[in-house]
Amino acid sequence: MKLFKCATFNVNSIRSRLHAVIPWLNEKRPNVLCMQETKVDNDHFPVEAFREIGYSLLFSGNKEGRNGVALASLNEPDHYITGFPSEPMDADRLLVAQFSGITIINTYVPQGYSIDDARFQYKLEWFKRLKEFIRADIGFNHNVLWCGDMNVAPTDLDVTNPKSKKDHVCFHEDAKKAFHGVVALGFVDLFRKHHPDEPGNYTFFDYRVKDAVSRRIGWRVDHIMVSTGFARYSEACYIDLGPRLAEKPSDHTVLVAEMFI
């Protein structure tokens, strides 16, 4: 049995976060790091900084400097896909990498803006499209890790003041239901498996809330969802605040899964 470590991190601009990402990656050496909100187009992704410490890179951004997903890995993937099979492809939000025996799905789910906005309906639809994509094109005949910024806090344990957030796009009942629709395909929330009933564990702290981290005002919206069969082989799942200690941290934190393979 070997350990396969997979991490996910919304970097909020990879070029502004290299100083925090590269030292962390070089110290912890996970097999895979999924990144979201890289905010860089494919011609300007800082691949060299990753290659210097022995990581291969997949990245899929856009020309507008928004969104963007990437995947750094110790081994080259056998195969990869960016975006959905049909329009709108959202290649800057979905990246799938196939390694021997493990499929990694890296998503940056649309935030939704406001529950009365068309972008919220787009978010709900996005989960439906993801569900169909996973069901039809990926399947569960092998080990699957679905990682990323899902922009959904699944339960009351996952936000600071649940009563005040019923109409928030990341906590509205419809958002939770859409998210759970994908989960119901056969995923386990790995952080919750290892930390059942434990409140106050957050992966996102709004820059606009003063001293959010020390006051524990945050959201658990970044997740590692593991196919049910594979979830039996987990060793640990934890939030790593390491990159938060750097100057100018991201508003998100790193989430790590350790799997026996």
Add this chain to the structure above:
DNA sequence: ATGGTAGTAAAACTA
């Protein structure tokens, strides 16, 4: 908190 900050860019827009 009907704020707040940080990122993209080069004035708003998104989170």
